[in-house]
Amino acid sequence: MTTQDELRPTLTTESGAPVADNQNTETAGIGGPALIQDQLLFEKLARFNRERIPERVVHARGAGAYGTFTVTADVTAYTRAAFLSEVGKQTETFLRFSTVAGNLGAADAVRDPRGFALKFYTEEGNYDLVGNNTPVFFIKDAVKFPDFIHTQKRDPYTGSQEADNVWDFWGLSPESTHQVTWLFGDRGIPASYRHMNGYGSHTYQWQNEAGEHFWVKYHFKTDQGIRNLAQGEANRLAGEDPDSHQRDLREAIERGEFPTWTVQVQIMPAADAAAYRFNPFDLTKVWPHADYPPIEIGTLELNRNPDNVFAEVEQSVFSPAHFVPGIGPSPDKMLQGRLFAYADAHRYRVGINADHLPVNRPHATEARTNGRDGHLYDGRHGRQKNYEPNSFGGPVQTGRPLWSAVPVNGLTGNHAAPVHAEDDDFVQAGTLYRLFSEEEKQRLIANLAGFIAKVSADREDIVERAVENFRRADADYGRRLEEAVRELRKQR
Template identity: 95%
Template sequence: MTTQDDLRPILTTESGAPVADNQNTETAGVGGPALIQDQLLFEKLAHFNRERIPERVVHARGAGAYGTFTVTADVTAYTRAAFLSEVGKQTETFLRFSTVAGNLGAADAVRDPRGFALKFYTEEGNYDLVGNNTPVFFIKDAIKFPDFIHTQKRDPYTGSQEADNVWDFWGLSPESTHQVTWLFGDRGIPATYRHMNGYGSHTYQWQNEAGEYFWVKYHFKTDQGIRNLTQSEANRLAGEDPDSHQRDLREAIERGEFPRWTVQVQIMPAADAAEYRFNPFDLTKVWPHADYPPIEIGTLELNRNPDNIFAEVEQSVFSPAHFVPGIGPSPDKMLQGRLFAYADAHRYRVGINADHLPVNRPHATEARTNSRDGHLYDGRHGRQKNYEPNTFGGPAQIGRPLWSAVPVAGATGNHVAPSHAEDDDFGQAGALYRLMSADEQQRLIAGLAGFIAKVSADRDDIVERAVENFRKADADYGRRLDEAVRELRKQR
């Protein structure tokens, strides 16, 4: 008689040998010590000890899903990218959401920017668009990125995030005023990953078939509508359900309520950049829609959950250096640094062959390189030669650049970015404040004041410098914030 157990597959060791007993360690007699010859025990323990790879230094806490990007408008006048070549064309995608500062075990419902990293599996290779849920960022030069992140992480002495460190750096970095206003406004704590926008944030280059190029910014507008949490709602949810955002995304897709975003771009003719009123490659600024209206180009839908979080979310890697023909970088100094830093972080964290993993390798084409060996190498190249040029039928270059060359001039050096007529650090922050309703302004002031008031009692200089940046953005903004901070510090 066949039982249910007879129909189950056989449990094996990593080498495929059947396991005789997975319940009891082999010992020297009943009740005796374990034997080193029980290799199943050592294999399982050794594998278990190595099941975790280093978490991301930033964006460690994340969730992801597969989806489909569909072209809805003809953009061939601006780019020759194949996946954007015709209306109705669809491309498989993988989108990873994340918080920025928290570690892997942190809660989802916190005041923090959200990562919005999107991989397009195109027929010309993978295109990675690495952005956030805000159109701007705290700094404009990648050389300051490690310093900025150190202020957001745990202090080397106290082991906690310290208001002193955060506001000391932000006060000394006035370009952060715009992003900080975003962060402490109502959109600083999205209710879910589905109810927030995404942005490419950086400026990128599009090149058409004729060789003309344009500067572009990407916008992903949620079709679910914007929903946010108040600070008190977030505090409660973070304690009751630390996995709230991850759970919401997974369960929505399981129910068939597939999240969707309308994809838009702002397009600037290349000739406009030099004389534009502020530096168009400055990541701390937005391009006003009145100057360059967003144009709808497609839709993004998430419709499939990953089967294994570690394999497909933790081991997913994204790099803004992953371009396809017709799309390229801009002189944005933050982007330039990230072109190296993102890929290098994953080479350290996951391994030199991270791009071979199923979630990372191209799905609509095949990667053909001469790189071999190293951690995770699977021998896929067989006997193929590993150099170029060769006379054995190996892959060859196409001889056409992926994007347009950009003219440069002048001496090398550690240059400040070129100055434009309206290149100040405060104007857009003040404009954002004035766009807010009275209630929104009040919540912004309360959130900022509550955090600034935590600065050590003997460091009024940090407080004054921080508040002064907001005063420069808008006099009313600074005055109200100063009063609120003073009142809270009196109560300490």
């Protein structure tokens, strides 16, 4: 007669040897000290000590799910990307949501931009679209990114995020005024990952079969509707359920309530860029919809949860440099920096063979490179030669660039981005403010004032610079904010 335990698989060590006792450490007699020969004990403890990899410096706190992208409109006039080649075509995807500034243990319901990183497993290789839940960002040049993030992280002396640091940087970087208005408005704290939009944020290039190229911006409009949290509600939720957004996403998919987004693009003919009223490659600016109306091109559905959060969410890697034929970069200076920084961060954090992991490797084709060895290399290439050109049947280049060449001119140097007719750091922030209802304006002012008022009492200069940026965006905006901050600082 067979017992239930006899039907179960045998527990083994890492090397496959059967484990006789997983409950008691081997000791020198009853009650004696542990023996170094108990290799199961040391194997388990040593592995446990190494179960964590360095967390992401930014976007550390996240959740993810697999899904499907379906093409709903013919865009072959604009791009030759195979996964966009026909209406009805479907491509497997993996989407990772995240907060930006918080560490791995931070709460979900906080005022912070949300990462919206989407991997398309296409037949021409993986295409990564690494964006946020806002169409703009705080800065326009990647050289400022480390400094910006340092202001959002813990101060080297106090070990806490400091209002002095945040507002000192924002006040001295007026280009941030537009994004700060987004962040402290109602959409600054989404109610869940399902109830927010996503954006590619940067400008990208599309190239068609004829070699013509276009500039595009991506929009992912939630079909669940926009829902946000007020500051008080978010404070309560962050304390009661730090995993609120992650839990909501997982449980919705488990119930079969698959979240969806309508995917749109704005398309600018290449010839329009030079004379457009805003610099089309400035990450702190949007293209007004009246100028380039969004065109629906597809739907995105999330329909499968990861089986293991560490393996598939923590170890997932995304890089804006992962393009496919027909899609490429633009001269956006923030994007240009990210083309290097993202892949380099993952080589450090996960390892040189991170792209071999199941969540990261191509699903609809095969990666064929001459890269070998390194930490956790699995020997997948066997005896194949690791150089090119070779006469042993190895992979060869296509000779066809993935995207169109862009003309350049002038002298090398540390140049500021070109200024277009209506470019300044405040015009779009003012436009956004005036689009808000009176109730939305009141909440925006309250959110901003509550944070600015925390600046040290002896640093009124930081407060004045911060308020002045909003005044330059809109006189009413600045006046109301100045009054609100003054009242709060009197009460301190």
